[in-house]
Amino acid sequence: xxxxxxxxxxxxxxxxxxxxxxxxxxxxxxxxxxxxxxxxxxxxxxxxxxxxxxxxxxxxxxxxxxxxxxxxxxxxxxxxxxxxxxxxxxxxxxxxxxxxxxxxxxxxxxxxxxxxxxxxxxxxxxxxxxxxxxxxxxxxxxxxxxxxxxxxxxxxxxxxxxxxxxxxxxxxxxxxxxxxxxxxxxxxxxxxxxxxxxxxxxxx
Amino acid sequence: xxxxxxxxxxxxxxxxxxxxxxxxxxxxxxxxxxxxxxxxxxxxxxxxxxxxxxxxxxxxxxxxxxxxxxxxxxxxxxxxxxxxxxxxxxxxxxxxxxxxxxxxxxxxxxxxxxxxxxxxxxxxxxxxxxxxxxxxxxxxxxxxxxxxxxxxxxxxxxxxxxxxxxxxxxxxxxxxxxxxxxxxxxxxxxxxxxxxxxxxxxxxxxxxxxxxxxxxxxxxxxxxxxxxxxxxxxxxxxxxxxxxxxxxxxxxxxxxxxxxxxxxxxxxxxxxxxxxxxxxxxxxxxxxxxxxxxxxxxxxxxxxxxxxxxxxxxxxxxxxxxxxxxxxxxxxxxxxxxxxxxxxxxxxxxxxxxxxxxxxxxxxxxxxxxxxxxxxxxxxxxxxxxxxxxxxxxxxxxxxxxxxxxxxxxxxxxxxxxxxxxxxxxxxxxxxxxxxxxxxxxxxxxxxxxxxxxxxxxxxxxxxxxxxxxxxxxxxxxxxxxxxxxxxxxxxxxxxxxxxxxxxxxxxxxxxxxxxxxxxxxxxxxxxxxxxxxxxxxxxxxxxxxxxxxxxxxxxxxxxxxxxxxxxxxxxxxxxxxxxxxxxxxx
Numbered sequence: 001x002x003x004x005x006x007x008x009x010x011x012x013x014x015x016x017x018x019x020x021x022x023x024x025x026x027x028x029x030x031x032x033x034x035x036x037x038x039x040x041x042x043x044x045x046x047x048x049x050x051x052x053x054x055x056x057x058x059x060x061x062x063x064x065x066x067x068x069x070x071x072x073x074x075x076x077x078x079x080x081x082x083x084x085x086x087x088x089x090x091x092x093x094x095x096x097x098x099x100x101x102x103x104x105x106x107x108x109x110x111x112x113x114x115x116x117x118x119x120x121x122x123x124x125x126x127x128x129x130x131x132x133x134x135x136x137x138x139x140x141x142x143x144x145x146x147x148x149x150x151x152x153x154x155x156x157x158x159x160x161x162x163x164x165x166x167x168x169x170x171x172x173x174x175x176x177x178x179x180x181x182x183x184x185x186x187x188x189x190x191x192x193x194x195x196x197x198x199x200x201x202x203x204x
Numbered sequence: 205x206x207x208x209x210x211x212x213x214x215x216x217x218x219x220x221x222x223x224x225x226x227x228x229x230x231x232x233x234x235x236x237x238x239x240x241x242x243x244x245x246x247x248x249x250x251x252x253x254x255x256x257x258x259x260x261x262x263x264x265x266x267x268x269x270x271x272x273x274x275x276x277x278x279x280x281x282x283x284x285x286x287x288x289x290x291x292x293x294x295x296x297x298x299x300x301x302x303x304x305x306x307x308x309x310x311x312x313x314x315x316x317x318x319x320x321x322x323x324x325x326x327x328x329x330x331x332x333x334x335x336x337x338x339x340x341x342x343x344x345x346x347x348x349x350x351x352x353x354x355x356x357x358x359x360x361x362x363x364x365x366x367x368x369x370x371x372x373x374x375x376x377x378x379x380x381x382x383x384x385x386x387x388x389x390x391x392x393x394x395x396x397x398x399x400x401x402x403x404x405x406x407x408x409x410x411x412x413x414x415x416x417x418x419x420x421x422x423x424x425x426x427x428x429x430x431x432x433x434x435x436x437x438x439x440x441x442x443x444x445x446x447x448x449x450x451x452x453x454x455x456x457x458x459x460x461x462x463x464x465x466x467x468x469x470x471x472x473x474x475x476x477x478x479x480x481x482x483x484x485x486x487x488x489x490x491x492x493x494x495x496x497x498x499x500x501x502x503x504x505x506x507x508x509x510x511x512x513x514x515x516x517x518x519x520x521x522x523x524x525x526x527x528x529x530x531x532x533x534x535x536x537x538x539x540x541x542x543x544x545x546x547x548x549x550x551x552x553x554x555x556x557x558x559x560x561x562x563x564x565x566x567x568x569x570x571x572x573x574x575x576x577x578x579x580x581x582x583x584x585x586x587x588x589x590x591x592x593x594x595x596x597x598x599x600x601x602x603x604x605x606x607x608x609x610x611x612x613x614x615x616x617x618x619x620x621x622x623x624x625x626x627x628x629x630x631x632x633x634x635x636x637x638x639x640x641x642x643x644x645x646x647x648x649x650x651x652x653x654x655x656x657x658x659x660x661x662x663x664x665x666x667x668x669x670x671x672x673x674x675x676x677x678x679x680x681x682x683x684x685x686x687x688x689x690x691x692x693x694x695x696x697x698x699x700x701x702x703x704x705x706x707x708x709x710x711x712x713x714x715x716x717x718x719x720x721x722x723x724x725x726x727x728x729x730x731x732x733x734x735x736x737x738x739x740x741x742x743x744x745x746x747x748x749x750x751x752x753x754x755x756x757x758x759x760x761x762x763x764x765x766x767x768x769x770x771x772x773x774x775x776x777x778x779x780x781x782x783x784x785x786x787x788x789x790x791x
Contacts, residue, residue, distance in 0.1 A: 114717035127548030
């Protein structure tokens with residue numbers, strides 16, 4: 001139920017004997033105008049008839065929406081090789097004002113010129129349309145990346161043949177810096193243009 | 205612009221920089237060399253919202269003159285009955301001379317030219333259109349006073365797109381075959397045919413995340429879409445969150461009463477819950493398959509599934525590759541699946557793969573107040589199937605390298621484009637035979653074209669590019685190779701295709717994912733590099749069709765074309781044959 005966008009106007013059993021339902025968009029008919037999990041609390045009578053909620057964050061093979069300040073995510077099956085025909089989207093959404101520091105821990109994708117086969121793409125934005133940062137493949141660790149805002153989108157695609165070891169990526173929230181040290185930090189992004197060409201593909 | 209970059213040049217105080225296409229690694233090496241010597245200015249290209257941006261920086265002395273020339277080529281896909289040329293105009297300030305000229309040269313003759321108002325009436329009457337038979341010119345030259353946002357403002361009102369729409373005459377049903385210098389392009393967009401009845405299933409995501417504007421706009425669009433169904437059409441609506449519901453469990457004729465009932469059903473939807481895409485698509489496929497097995501579908505009809513979703517699966521089968529497999533295993537091979545991805549955080553590449561491998565395309569719908577009209581516009585593109593099983597044949601053996609030439613459907617308002625090569629020494633003219641099934645008959649459309657006419661016509665105009673047949677052929681072929689590559693079963697097959705793409709990019713001077721453009725001055729001591737954006741893995745972005753290839757000489761036996769005449773014939777004399785199939789043809 002942590003998934004953003006999960007909105008159900010029907011109360012159901014949750015973990016530990018509680019009953020409630022998730023509301024994303026507030027409305028008068030459901031959730032009393034509040035958002036989040038509308039919790040009826042622990043029910044004493046366990047034979048009451050409600051719907052049931054179960055959320056298994058590991059059921060999805062890859063992708064998801066992350067809001068925690070720090071996390072490691074992996075290619076499907078890692079440390080085993082990923083499969084053919086994979087599509088994974090990761091959306092990182094941190095608190096307003098925070099930035100995202102992305103670091104590749106392991107990286108091994110099918111190598112080819114232009115990264116036409118299997119690749120990871122980073123977008124410095126809410127979606128995979130704006131803010132294209134780079135496309136990566138091969139086995140060279142891509143450089144660290146700092147977002148300009150509090151959101152980032154990553155996607156991993158593999159084609160119909162040839163797989164490789166996969167990857168592990170870590171991100172850490174960077175809290176807003178005080179004015180005195182800002183000059184130092186902002187240089188990371190302003191050099192973006194120069195890194196752009198070099199950082200775009202695995203091959204130089 | 206969208207499309208392929210062909211060349212870039214700039215002149216700074218008399219020094220000209222010109223461009224060349226190099227294999228990416230070579231280009232990078234040249235660029236690195238220049239960078240090491242600190243002699244470069246970067247040209248960066250990036251992609252956003254289906255659009256490619258070019259940026260260039262240059263340091264100049266005060267009073268110096270700088271001239272930039274950017275040549276690019278873009279395939280225009282006919283949509284909803286017209287071609288559209290969009291020019292982004294964002295000068296950022298008032299400009300003393302701001303002149304935009306658009307020349308249109310069309311051998312077939314221009315039917316209309318229209319410049320819609322895209323600046324909220326500010327430039328009413330400023331674009332001047334002059335239209336002749338085969339040529340048109342649009343001139344947009346706002347004065348400084350006209351550019352001002354208000355009479356005393358210093359901001360410019362030129363901040364948006366200038367759009368030019370036009371279409372050409374199409375007298376010949378067999379399409380226009382344009383031939384030049386060993387390459388031909390076949391434009392096929394017949395009109396005045398009876399629509400083929402369609403069996404259509406709307407599969408609508410009503411999960412919680414659709415709540416609000418998205419759902420409201422979807423309902424609004426669906427109401428007009430249902431109104432537009434023809435009585436011969438059969439339809440139903442599947443809506444899903446974690447559960448799958450249907451308006452009717454079977455396909456129903458689109459009578460006024462039925463569509464009115466379906467509209468009421470859709471209006472009552474309250475989005476909530478998870479997203480079970482797998483189950484919803486399998487249900488839609490099941491309804492179509494059942495109807496087909498029971499013989500309830502008109503044998504001459506077209507079956508479509510239209511999926512509208514804004515999210516990735518959260519309930520049921522979550523593995524995207526498994527959903528793809530399930531759909532592919534169950535769907536019959538005459539059904540086309542179109543997907544509309546609503547909003548920005550949809551797993552769009554998944555929808556794209558899902559549609560492309562099931563004879564359809566996906567489109568992103570940018571969720572806002574405009575959603576309803578975007579949905580309606582997409583639907584209109586596939587609402588009028590006019591032909592099925594369209595196959596393009598070029599029986600002469602010296603015709604080679606034909607692009608995709610077999611298509612499941614042809615929809616009214618669009619256009620199919622096929623290109624190929626031929627040996628001009630062996631062939632004075634090109635014969636084409638198109639076979640297709642229309643609403644009431646099997647069609648055989650023949651045409652003949654020779655090259656002289658076009659060459660003559662195009663060479664007389666400085667704005668025309670007589671070589672466009674070759675470039676369009678190369679562009680289509682590279683796009684199709686990229687699509688083939690993503691399905692290649694082995695590393696070796698991929699390598700082979702990669703080599704072909706690279707060779708073609710170098711031969712035809714096109715920036716592709718494997719090449720880059722090096723821009724340097726005559727002395728070679730100042731360099732820039734232009735990269736291509738990541739490619740759209742699906743074929744021919746912007747095109748409605750996902751075709752396949754068949755041997756270009758493989759004409760169905762019943763088509764029985766006339767033998768290629770030995771005496772050269774003029775293209776104007778092309779004959780159009782329509783025939784009913786002989787009895788041995790299965791229908």
